[in-house]
Amino acid sequence: MSSTNDSCALGLDFGSDSVRAVVVRVADGEELSSAVANYPRWAEGKFCDAARQQFRQHPSDYLEAMGSAVREAIAGLEAHPDIIGIGVDTTGSSPMPVTADGTALALKDGFSSDPDAMCILWKDHTSVAEAQEINDLCHSGQFPDYTKYVGGIYSSEWYWAKILNVGRRNPTVFRAAANWVELCDWIPAVLAGVTDASKIVRSRCAAGHKALWHPEFGGLPSREWLQALDPLLGNLTTPLFGETKTSDQVAGNLSSDWAGRFGLKAGIPIAVGAFDCHMGAVGAGIEPYSLVRAMGTSTCDILVAPPEEVSDTLVSGICGQVPGSVLPDLVGFEAGQSSFGDVFAWFERLLQWGRNGRGKAGSLLPELEKEAAELPPGGYGERALDWLNGRRTPDADQTVKSIIAGLHLGSTAPSIYRALIEATAYGSRAIVERFEEQGVKVNSIVAIGGIARKSDFISQVCADVMNRKVDVALSDQACARGAAIFAATAAGAYEDIYKAKDAMLSPIEKSFEPNPEMHKLYNAIYEDYKRVGAFAGDLAKS
Known part of the structure; x- marks a missing residue:
C-alpha cells in the first residue's frame, strides 16, 4: 500500500449546474482545497426546453468546467500536492451517444448544436412513452421481468428509455452513435485517454440501477428483448457492454494530455465512476441500514444491506437494488424525489417573474423561510x-404533476412556501415507509448536501414529519469526498474501501431531534398529502 502521510486524492463531483474539484488528504479525509466551476452553456439555458421537460x-x-475547477483547486494549495488517485461522480442517469473512438457525438462536426447528440440529463423526461413501453414489455410474460431489481417500474429518467426516444425522433444521431455511455463512465474514460468505446469501463452503479444490468440476467437485457421493444434497437451493437466494475477498482490512468491540463503527473489511477449520491453516501460514512439522503435539486436516498439479510426481499417502487452498487459485498438500494431544491427554486422564479433584476438583489428564499418558520404546521391551510x-419514489411516474391546494385570499407567499417545504418532507417520509413496509429497516438518517447544511428549518421539518433524528454531515462536498475515498482505495492507499471510508468520512456536524407534538400535527396533514396525491394520480390518467 502507498504511504498516506502526505498523499492526497482528487474527487470530482459533476452536479446538475457545476463541477466541484476537492483535494482530500488520504490519511484523515481533511479537505485541503476545493473549487467550483459552472457549466457555461447550461447557465445560459442552451439546448433545454423546460416546457417539454427537455434538459440536455x-x-x-x-470538459471546460472540469479543467477550470481542478486547476483552481490545485492552485489553492500551499504546496504542490502528491495526488495518488482520482475519483469521479456524476448525475445519472445521464447517458450520451459516443462514436467508435469514445468521443461524445456532440464534439463531432455536424452534431455540436444537436441536443440529441448531447448528454441527456437525469431530469429529462422526454421519454415517458418509451418508459411505459419498457414496463409493458417487461410485465408481458414474454421475457424475464427485467424491472425486477429496479422496483418493478422503469423510469423515463433512465438509460434505455432515453436511447429509444432519440432513436425514434432523430435517426441521424442514432445511426452516428456507436455506443451510449453514462456520464459517470465517460469522464474517467476521457481522463484516461480511452480511444475505443468498447473499452470504456462500465460502473456497476449506473448499469444496475439504470440499464437493467443484473447478474441474474447474465448482464443486460437480451438482443431479442431489445428487438421486441423496437426493431430499431436491433441495430445496436449488442450487448452495448458486458462486464461491470465496482468503484473501488481502477478504470484507467491519467493520460499525458489531461495531466498537462491539470498540472499533475501522468499515470495517476482513476477509480471507476458512479452516481453522485452513491459516492456521497460513502463520503458520509454509510453503514448497513442507514439511509443517506443527498438533498440537492432532487434527492437521492441510499441504503446498503448485507445480501444474506436481504435474501429474496424486493422493494417495489424504488430505483433499484444492486449488489456492489455502493459498496462491494453489500446490496445498494436507491430511492429519491425528482425535485427537492428545484421545488424551492421554481417558487422563487415564479415570485420574481417580470422583475428582470429590478429591486432587491439576492435570493428571496432566506426571507421566505424565516417567515414560513413562524407559521404553524399547515400554514393557513395550504x-x-x-x-x-x-414522482421518482415511491412508484416512479413522470406523468404526475404538482398541485397546490387550499389557496384562499389569506394565503401568503410564506404560507405557500411552507406548504412546499412540508410537501418535500412528506415525500421523504413516504420513501422511508416504503422501505420498512417491504422488509428493509431504516435505522438512521444522514443528510448531505447544501440544503441540509444551510437550512435548519427544512432539516427540522423533515425530522418532525418522519419522527426520526436527522444527522447532517459536516462536509459541503460529501459526494466529492466519497469520490476521493474511492480514489484512495483504487490507488492502493488502503486495503479496502471500508478502511478508507472509516478513515476519510465526513463527521456529523449537527443533529435534529423530532418534536413529538409537531409530529402529531404533521400526521394529519400527511393524510391530506396522500389524498391530494391520489387525486393528482387520477388527474394524470384522465
Whole structure:
C-alpha cells in the first residue's frame, strides 16, 4: 500500500449546474482545497426546453468546467500536492451517444448544436412513452421481468428509455452513435485517454440501477428483448457492454494530455465512476441500514444491506437494488424525489417573474423561510405536492404533476412556501415507509448536501414529519469526498474501501431531534398529502 502521510486524492463531483474539484488528504479525509466551476452553456439555458421537460448538457461544458475547477483547486494549495488517485461522480442517469473512438457525438462536426447528440440529463423526461413501453414489455410474460431489481417500474429518467426516444425522433444521431455511455463512465474514460468505446469501463452503479444490468440476467437485457421493444434497437451493437466494475477498482490512468491540463503527473489511477449520491453516501460514512439522503435539486436516498439479510426481499417502487452498487459485498438500494431544491427554486422564479433584476438583489428564499418558520404546521391551510418534476419514489411516474391546494385570499407567499417545504418532507417520509413496509429497516438518517447544511428549518421539518433524528454531515462536498475515498482505495492507499471510508468520512456536524407534538400535527396533514396525491394520480390518467 502507498504511504498516506502526505498523499492526497482528487474527487470530482459533476452536479446538475457545476463541477466541484476537492483535494482530500488520504490519511484523515481533511479537505485541503476545493473549487467550483459552472457549466457555461447550461447557465445560459442552451439546448433545454423546460416546457417539454427537455434538459440536455453539452459535453464541452463538462470538459471546460472540469479543467477550470481542478486547476483552481490545485492552485489553492500551499504546496504542490502528491495526488495518488482520482475519483469521479456524476448525475445519472445521464447517458450520451459516443462514436467508435469514445468521443461524445456532440464534439463531432455536424452534431455540436444537436441536443440529441448531447448528454441527456437525469431530469429529462422526454421519454415517458418509451418508459411505459419498457414496463409493458417487461410485465408481458414474454421475457424475464427485467424491472425486477429496479422496483418493478422503469423510469423515463433512465438509460434505455432515453436511447429509444432519440432513436425514434432523430435517426441521424442514432445511426452516428456507436455506443451510449453514462456520464459517470465517460469522464474517467476521457481522463484516461480511452480511444475505443468498447473499452470504456462500465460502473456497476449506473448499469444496475439504470440499464437493467443484473447478474441474474447474465448482464443486460437480451438482443431479442431489445428487438421486441423496437426493431430499431436491433441495430445496436449488442450487448452495448458486458462486464461491470465496482468503484473501488481502477478504470484507467491519467493520460499525458489531461495531466498537462491539470498540472499533475501522468499515470495517476482513476477509480471507476458512479452516481453522485452513491459516492456521497460513502463520503458520509454509510453503514448497513442507514439511509443517506443527498438533498440537492432532487434527492437521492441510499441504503446498503448485507445480501444474506436481504435474501429474496424486493422493494417495489424504488430505483433499484444492486449488489456492489455502493459498496462491494453489500446490496445498494436507491430511492429519491425528482425535485427537492428545484421545488424551492421554481417558487422563487415564479415570485420574481417580470422583475428582470429590478429591486432587491439576492435570493428571496432566506426571507421566505424565516417567515414560513413562524407559521404553524399547515400554514393557513395550504397543501402541496412535491412532484414538480414527476414522482421518482415511491412508484416512479413522470406523468404526475404538482398541485397546490387550499389557496384562499389569506394565503401568503410564506404560507405557500411552507406548504412546499412540508410537501418535500412528506415525500421523504413516504420513501422511508416504503422501505420498512417491504422488509428493509431504516435505522438512521444522514443528510448531505447544501440544503441540509444551510437550512435548519427544512432539516427540522423533515425530522418532525418522519419522527426520526436527522444527522447532517459536516462536509459541503460529501459526494466529492466519497469520490476521493474511492480514489484512495483504487490507488492502493488502503486495503479496502471500508478502511478508507472509516478513515476519510465526513463527521456529523449537527443533529435534529423530532418534536413529538409537531409530529402529531404533521400526521394529519400527511393524510391530506396522500389524498391530494391520489387525486393528482387520477388527474394524470384522465
